[in-house]
Amino acid sequence: MAQELDTRTRGRTARGRLRALDAYLCQLEAPLLTRDDGPWARAAFVDVGFGEHPWTTLESASAFRALNPELSVVGVELDPERATAAARDHADARTHFREGGFALPLTPDEPARLVRAMNLLRQGAPERIPEAHRAMSRHLLPGGLLVEGSSDTDGAVLVAHLLRRTPETEAPTREGLLFHTDFSRGFAPLLLRDWLPRDLRRRVRPGDPMHAFFQAWEAAWKAARTEGHTAPPDAFAESAVRLARTTPGVATDAWLLARGFLRWSPPGGTPA
Ligand SMILES: C[S@@+](CC[C@H](N)C(=O)[O-])C[C@H]1O[C@@H](n2cnc3c(N)ncnc32)[C@H](O)[C@@H]1O
Incomplete structure (x- = not known):
């Protein structure tokens, strides 16, 4: 049935x-x-x-x-x-x-x-x-x-x-x-990976576009911290700006970044 x-x-x-x-x-x-x-x-x-x-x-x-x-x-x-x-x-x-x-x-x-x-x-x-x-x-x-x-x-x-x-x-x-x-749990990109919508949760494996996205965000976040952006809101905003340089479709509007929002609209649509 x-x-x-x-x-x-x-x-x-x-x-x-x-x-x-x-x-x-x-x-x-x-x-x-x-x-x-x-x-x-x-x-x-x-x-x-x-x-x-x-x-x-x-x-x-x-x-x-x-x-x-x-x-x-x-x-x-x-x-x-x-x-x-x-x-x-x-x-x-x-x-x-x-x-x-x-x-x-x-x-x-x-x-x-x-x-x-x-x-x-x-x-x-x-x-x-x-x-x-x-x-x-x-x-x-x-x-x-x-x-x-x-x-x-x-x-x-x-x-x-x-x-x-x-x-x-x-x-x-x-x-x-x-x-x-909202930064009450601190911030690292992997914190967000755990709350991906159901259809994407198992799609973070090497070779998958979601995996590449999180790899790039993680690298951007580590670079931001190395440059002294260590407080979670600062590390978040700086990581988003750096991520946008390598990953098309990442929004960098100040309103979003100041409030802990990252919106990713990949040119071909969200990976299926
Ligand atoms: C965990 S609660 C979420 C409540 C609220 N949306 C939130 O985010 O806090 C999930 C609710 O969705 C209802 N639900 C589950 N599947 C549904 C469906 N297909 N259509 C309508 N309601 C559904 C359940 O009965 C349950 O009350």
């Missing part, structure tokens, strides 16, 4: 866990969050797998509504009891909580602008991930974004796929990877 794509997982979450990701999206994706022409006026932010309490959904709703007060928000949970409890305690006219899986329980006149799926694709076969990405992208308007990845329990270290819906293809474009640390 074919294995279900949606699989039950534990619901652990924490307040503030995805706050850094909210800040990134508000800063770098404000046009996406605020667009209101045509179908975009109805386009929702969808949080897939919000967990045993919808804290992160509500925090993101509040952050994104500072830019777009009319934003519709839909929290989705595979676990029916979590969906029912969240709807009972936290729903309002623009905030909905529904039972559902990767196919997303949205009506045909409810498009999505942003779909987030953090910390739920930890189990299951990595080969099924593209199918999950496709399913979660289906309701996105062209230009819409799917963010899928992992973080530690309090969000101090996070890595996520940035996947963009295009008008041409059903599969979203693998636009880039977003790495983040």
